[in-house]
Amino acid sequence: MLPIRFDKSFTQQEAIPEDSIAAAIEVMRSGRLHRYNVAPGEESQVAALEREVAAWQGSRYALACSSGGAALRIALRAAGIGVGDVVLTNGFTLAPVPGAIVAVGARPVLVEITEDLRLDLDDLQRQIARHRPAAVMASHMRGHLCDMDLLTRICADAGVLLIEDCAHTMGARWNGRRSGSFGLAGAFSSQTYKHLNSGEGGLLVSDDPDFMARAIILSGSYMLYGRHGAAPKEQYFERVRLKMPNLSARMDNLRAAILRPQLVEIEDALRRWNERYRAVSEILDSCRAIMLPRRPAAEAFVGSSIQFRLPEICGEVARKIVADAADLGVELKWFGAAEPVGFTSAHPSWQYMETQELPRTDAVMAGLFDMRLPLTFEVEDCRQIGQIIVACVRRHLPDCG
Ligand SMILES: *Cc1c(COP(=O)(O)O)cnc(C)c1O
Numbered sequence: 001m002l003p004i005r006f007d008k009s010f011t012q013q014e015a016i017p018e019d020s021i022a023a024a025i026e027v028m029r030s031g032r033l034h035r036y037n038v039a040p041g042e043e044s045q046v047a048a049l050e051r052e053v054a055a056w057q058g059s060r061y062a063l064a065c066s067s068g069g070a071a072l073r074i075a076l077r078a079a080g081i082g083v084g085d086v087v088l089t090n091g092f093t094l095a096p097v098p099g100a101i102v103a104v105g106a107r108p109v110l111v112e113i114t115e116d117l118r119l120d121l122d123d124l125q126r127q128i129a130r131h132r133p134a135a136v137m138a139s140h141m142r143g144h145l146c147d148m149d150l151l152t153r154i155c156a157d158a159g160v161l162l163i164e165d166c167a168h169t170m171g172a173r174w175n176g177r178r179s180g181s182f183g184l185a186g187a188f189s190s191q192t193y194k195h196l197n198s199g200e201g202g203l204l205v206s207d208d209p210d211f212m213a214r215a216i217i218l219s220g221s222y223m224l225y226g227r228h229g230a231a232p233k234e235q236y237f238e239r240v241r242l243k244m245p246n247l248s249a250r251m252d253n254l255r256a257a258i259l260r261p262q263l264v265e266i267e268d269a270l271r272r273w274n275e276r277y278r279a280v281s282e283i284l285d286s287c288r289a290i291m292l293p294r295r296p297a298a299e300a301f302v303g304s305s306i307q308f309r310l311p312e313i314c315g316e317v318a319r320k321i322v323a324d325a326a327d328l329g330v331e332l333k334w335f336g337a338a339e340p341v342g343f344t345s346a347h348p349s350w351q352y353m354e355t356q357e358l359p360r361t362d363a364v365m366a367g368l369f370d371m372r373l374p375l376t377f378e379v380e381d382c383r384q385i386g387q388i389i390v391a392c393v394r395r396h397l398p399d400c401g
Helices: 018-030 045-057 068-078 096-103 121-131 148-158 209-220 234-238 253-264 266-284 315-327 359-366 379-396
Strands: 061-065 086-090 107-111 135-139 161-165 185-189 202-206 305-309 368-372
Touching (some): 018 253, 045 061, 045 202, 061 068, 061 209, 068 096, 068 135, 068 161, 068 185, 068 202, 068 209, 086 096, 096 135, 107 121, 121 148, 148 161, 202 209, 209 234, 266 305, 315 368, 315 379, 359 368
Parallel strands (some): 135 161
Antiparallel strands (some): 061 202, 305 368
């Protein structure tokens, strides 16, 4: 017997907090939406957000951008990466990551992932030796941090820059240290489905004053960099202010006004995501066929989505499970599909780059399922979703316990 149908939307985020709405209305009343349009003595919403993000993250500097992808492009360019450089990144990530590498003229080389969806550090070392990359853009896809201490050491020993894509790990930690603080820079996204929601938006953090001065000019600061909220001192801009192209990727005050109250509440949101993740994972764990990624003790993750594997599954059965779950209102994404659907994360869809051989990543993705856990779901909803998934899996893999 199948459980009853689930009827909430997997793409419905929580409402924007009332404080955010009030602040956004205030910005609109003022007419000063552009981040450099300030009244005398006024700190813009964007500058205040940068100051608050840096304080929250524990980084010296922060820059607000128009999107997470823009933050990644700016990071690469500010790190001096461009034509002829190789940048290594995860074989399993979202399209804006290889997109950013290609956009600066560099060549993405994809690194295998492990069965636990983390960057495979053995393969990373092989690819470093083989390609002599300029940088590693570690993409903590779906919130899975690799051994960050080891990754940092590997990059430092090889003299390779480390940039973190923290679109799914904003607020996560490795051995107590925040994701985004291990390398030269960390990039976050405030696109609707991430841990903060301003529709579109990105944040870049770093402790390096030369890097951040270049990033700020690149973001489109003109000579108005003095109006930034968490920027290096004037002297760092002197050297670069006329040397960096303007990529025009600023955040505006409306978005920053929406984000600031959300940042105040983010720790609570992270806690609620993890409650929901646990509710689903406990039920999935009761089914022997379902493999959940192991979570190392050093990792404090944010369960804003959940992944599981059905190793050895064939396409036909995977499609049946997805279809049955959909009939019961549960939106599963299966990464083994041949054709890209929705947001693309499968490397064969990225035909603007060289075809890459990733047999182990492909094998993992052939049995990989993924689901969002928006905070509009109650913990009880998450239990129901877990039961639906287990029922659908048991129906098609009847020999599982
Ligand atoms: C969302 C996302 C980004 C950045 O996306 P934007 O939509 O440009 O903000 C980068 N990496 C990953 C893994 C993502 O999911």
